[in-house]
Amino acid sequence: MESLDWIVLLGTLLTIVGYGSWKTRGSKNVHDFIQGGNEAKWWTIGLSVMATQASAITFLSTPGQAFNDGMGFVQFYFGVPIAMIIICMVFIPLYHRLKVYTAYEFLENRFDLKTRSLTAMLFLIQRGLAAGITIYAPAIILSAVLGWNLNILNIIIGVLVIIYTVSGGTKAVSMTQKHQMAVIFTGMFIAFFLIISYLPENITFTKALDIAGASGKMDILDFSFNLENRYTVWSGLIGGTFLALSYFGTDQSQVQRYLSGKSVKEMQMGLIFNGLLKVPMQFFILLVGVMVFVFYEFNESPINFNPAAEKTILNSDYAQDYKALENEQNIIFNNKQELINSYIETKDENYVKDIALANKADKENRDAAKVLIQKAASDKVISVETNDKDYVFIHFILNNLPRGLIGLLLAVILSAAMSSTASELNALASTTTMDLYKRSIVKNKDENHYLNATKWFTLAWGILAIIIASIAYLADNLIQLVNIIGSIFYGNVLGIFLLAFFFKFVKANAVFIAALITQAIIIVGWWYDWMPYLWLNLFGCFLVISFASLIQIMKKSNEKITSK
Known part of the structure; x- marks a missing residue:
């Protein structure tokens, strides 16, 4: 990297962190810190929700996924718009009416404290692991490609995020994410048009698509019912819908983004905005990867990109x-x-x-x-790491982009890492404070006490995320790893919420027992690879609803027999 790249990279990151910390300093109470004073407009909500999901893994792994396997991965996101509509109609009005800080507060109102605590802990486990991965993903790749020390990179990314997340809470996260998304979109569009310009003069964009199609990279839709195929229209529409419902409807890192909205209408518009833009955005990022593939059809590439x-x-x-x-x-x-x-x-x-x-x-x-x-x-x-999918795009950036733009694209990757990690730390701290600490450990303290507790928990989760990042190992593909972790827990959590919404006859004890049994079965099923991971969301949701209903029915039957 040249001096100009360092100036662009450091200038971009420090400006975002400094502006976010300065603009949102001094939260007066827990409400301001966790929900940003309910001041967010719909476009801020939409961009914040998108930035939370679009981590550095998205911008490193997705182009590499397309380079190797083509555009079919976009089917994974087909369920997002459907999920957004359901959440807008069911989840948001309920959360707003109950004035909850976290999604899991609702479960205590419907069931009991132990069900709320169990669901909160399931969230903390999976999101705590994911927070470490969102730091580790860019760090391991940048360290390998640039020769930077891995642990120092983990610490730098984690500390930058901790600074403004502890300082300003939800408002700081949302405000910085708007600027981070601007940097991300700018960098990716520049990269895309540069790739096209680097192709031979006789190769237009249309011809590049023809080449990609001839190479099997433009096979977008797979309507087969073969469970061996990980990404199909059906796995996206069914499994993807359940995953998106779980993620956007019950994962506090996302729920907290839209609970900061000024009104129900602003929250709903923010989610609809995200639903409309999500699939095109992922399509575009995959297309960038396909164009990188076409570029390397005319330019020699290493036999392994790592x-x-x-x-x-x-x-x-x-x-x-x-x-x-x-x-x-x-x-x-x-x-x-x-x-x-x-x-x-x-x-x-x-x-x-x-x-x-x-x-x-x-x-x-x-x-x-x-x-x-x-x-x-x-x-x-x-x-x-022999699997080099995650190194394809960064290799192209460092070896082909002009000076200055390399710094910008690295800023894109690190901004994405920071935006996702900030949301995760913010949500982890909020859930720890409101669902466990305030409810079950230290009760009846003043607002200032819980505000400080939330800040300390943010710091603690940030340190834990850095530790997890420092001992993590790469999987087959980083973007798949994050989604696999989510799929192990999300189906169960979504099933608990659906029981709360729609199965009024099911009571707390039945749900609690069913959730424990379901989580054990899902972990076993994932370990022995019973099905593609996307289907675990549907499977887990179905299991917990079935078990809880059956347990409740059996309990009623036993009560009738006993009463006789």
């Missing part, structure tokens, strides 16, 4: 074998270029099959390289 993996293999006994694979990669690359140019000139569909075969050879060669890297890492008894 520089740490490449360094490991080149300093091992397998270096010559790896170089042989690199030579094979060059042959495949040249062959693909000839096929693609012939296809563009003639539009002969026969070339599509040949391009697919060339891409298959490319993938097999890259997989062979991963096997060698794993062997080298095992020999040295070290851990190296």
Whole structure:
């Protein structure tokens, strides 16, 4: 990185943190700190909700996901607009009428304290883990690519977030997220148009789409009912709807964003805005990844995008074998270029099959390289990430963008990490204070006491997130890892809320027992890979509703028998 990149990067981040801290300093009470004084307008709510979900993982992993697997991942988000409508009609009016600070307060009103506490703890577990990952994701990749110390990066990201989140609470989070989203959208649009401009002169955007289509990257919709396919229209519409309902309707990191709205109408408009923009935004980010794929059809790429993996293999006994694979990669690359140019000139569909075969050879060669890297890492008894999806986009940024813009795109990644982490810490602290500390541990204190407690819990969760980030390990793909963690817990939590809303005959004890049984079954099901993780949301929701209803019916039957 050049001096100009450092100036842009540090200037952007410090301006956002400084402005957010200064503008929102001095919360007078818990209401101001947790709900921002209920002053947020609909566009602030919409951007804040979007920024909370669109973490650095989105902007690092999603382009890499598209580079490898194409546009099909967009189906994951098909349930979001449906979920937004349901939340606007059911959840928001109820939360507003009850004047709750957290989503879980409602559960005590409907059931009892232990059900509220259990659901809050399920949230704290999964969101606490996710907060660590949202810090770790950009840190591990930037450390590998730029040579920065991983733990120092974890600390820098965590400390920057803690500063303004402790200082200003929800208002600071929402205000900084507006600026962060502006930086993110600006950076991604610039990157997209630069990628198009870097393609050969005879390759227009339309031709680039043709090349991507011939390579199987533009297969957006999959209507199959095959459970082996992780992303289909049905998994998106059904599993995705249940995941989005759980996330936006019951996850405090999102609920807190729209509970800060001035009115029910502002909250609803903010969520509808998010629902309308979410799928196009994810489509665009995936399209950026597809264009990166097309770019590397005309420009040579490393056989593995993770520089740490490449360094490991080149300093091992397998270096010559790896170089042989690199030579094979060059042959495949040249062959693909000839096929693609012939296809563009003639539009002969026969070339599509040949391009697919060339891409298959490319993938097999890259997989062979991963096997060698794993062997080298095992020999040295070290851990190296062989799956390089998350490194594709950052590799393109650092090796192809002009000076200054590299700093801007790195600011995009770090801004996204900070925006998501801030929302998570804010929600974790609020839930800890209102659902556990104030309700069950230290009762009947004044407002100032609980305001300070919330700030201290924000600091504590921030430190814990940094610790989790420092001991985390990469999964197959970071964006999938976050969604897998959510899917393990969200279905159960959503089922509890649906029982509260619609199953009036079910009482507290039945729900509490059903939730414990369901969570155990879901964890076992995930561990033994019973189904694609998206379906765990529907499965968990169905289980807890079924178990709770059955337990309640059995209890009533026993009471009738006993009374006789």
